């Protein structure tokens with residue numbers, strides 16, 4: 001089946017700035033963005049900062065930073081829901097004038113008491129519409145007396161239905177929907193009122209958001225209808241679960257997109273990983289660049305079932321991207337981490353660019369994250385090397401190690417030139433002379449040179465370190481072994 005999209009296509013991401021940009025929000029933003037980019041639509045950003053007590057500027061900044069890092073650029077000026085209060089009220093007033101809503105004077109204490117009574121009887125509480133039956137002069141009288149009231153939407157009989165882009169037909173019997181409040185007694189709008197007013201104003205034609213909003217949608221549809229506005233298409237993306245099948249939470253790993261950035265995940269890998277939470281391009285295609293994701297994205301590939309957030313898969317994906325991207329795109333993503341780790345300055349790296357690019361090329365194929373690259377890069381900066389005690393215990397345990405290293409040092413020092421082929425010849429002849437397999441020599445030597453038993457090929461290591469540092473490190477190893 002091919003699903004039809006509205007034209008013009010205008011989508012939005014509408015986060016509440018009450019925390020960081022979390023994985024679920026980023027996935028919603030990305031799917032909206034991909035849809036807009038694929039079909040020539042417009043991607044809007046609206047900060048839903050009406051909850052004054054919980055919204056912070058810091059969180060708004062974290063949302064901007066997270067979206068920018070992921071490359072999810074928005075098309076028109078960002079809007080702030082809190083700035084639209086006058087319009088929200090005017091729309092609520094229009095609904096009151098049209099008779100779609102009524103004033104409710106019941107106090108929170110009264111409602112609470114009735115709720116408790118209903119529960120004691122074993123009934124589900126639903127507002128009984130008593131204020132909708134007040135006589136007009138009584139209403140006038142109470143308004144004139146300054147009694148506090150909220151505005152409630154009078155939910156009609158029947159049912160509310162829509163063709164969800166993900167779930168297909170969804171039907172809610174209206175009898176299950178209480179006459180909901182749209183404006184509080186202090187004149188501030190309830191979420192559903194503010195969202196509908198803003199989406200109409202922004203001419204949003206497709207509302208794509210998390211499944212957790214499904215129960216709001218019938219109320220919003222009732223509001224659109226009462227305001228005489230055309231309905232957008234709705235799309236509800238499936239929940240994200242941990243590998244244990246439970247709703248995603250802190251215990252499944254970091255929730256903030258920014259944390260993954262700091263853990264060395266590349267933005268394109270994060271995008272690729274997030275895109276596949278609730279979407280499949282078909283076949284067994286998984287690893288994609290942003291451009292490929294745009295090309296393949298389609299509402300037909302949106303999935304209904306909950307998707308699984310698997311950190312191992314994210315790391316794997318990152319390793320794929322680390323290797324797939326052109327090296328000159330990977331370099332700027334790694335360099336800040338190299339500089340932050342104090343390994344070198346930007347200037348030094350720029351001055352030694354050819355050497356540095358060779359190092360990155362050799363390390364990225366062995367890494368899953370930027371942090372892996374930094375960790376493995378450490379031995380190539382500075383003179384001294386930190387010896388890994390496990391590597392030492394394992395690779396230097398043979399009593400013949402000092403002699404082997406000493407022979408290797410002599411052979412390397414005597415090499416006519418410091419080139420991979422000459423060094424290889426020199427070392428292989430040492431191994432042969434001792435009747436050893438090359439590995440028996442290379443492993444202890446690798447520990448001497450890098451401090452660790454994993455590294456690129458030994459000749460690459462020797463070339464990266466250069467003559468002086470290589471010989472110096474073998475000397476240090478011999479001193480350590482002589483203790």
Ligand code: GLU
Pocket residue numbers: 014015016048195208209213
């Ligand atoms: N501000 C709402 C939230 O963060 C989203 C509203 C919507 O997408 O309709 O959950």
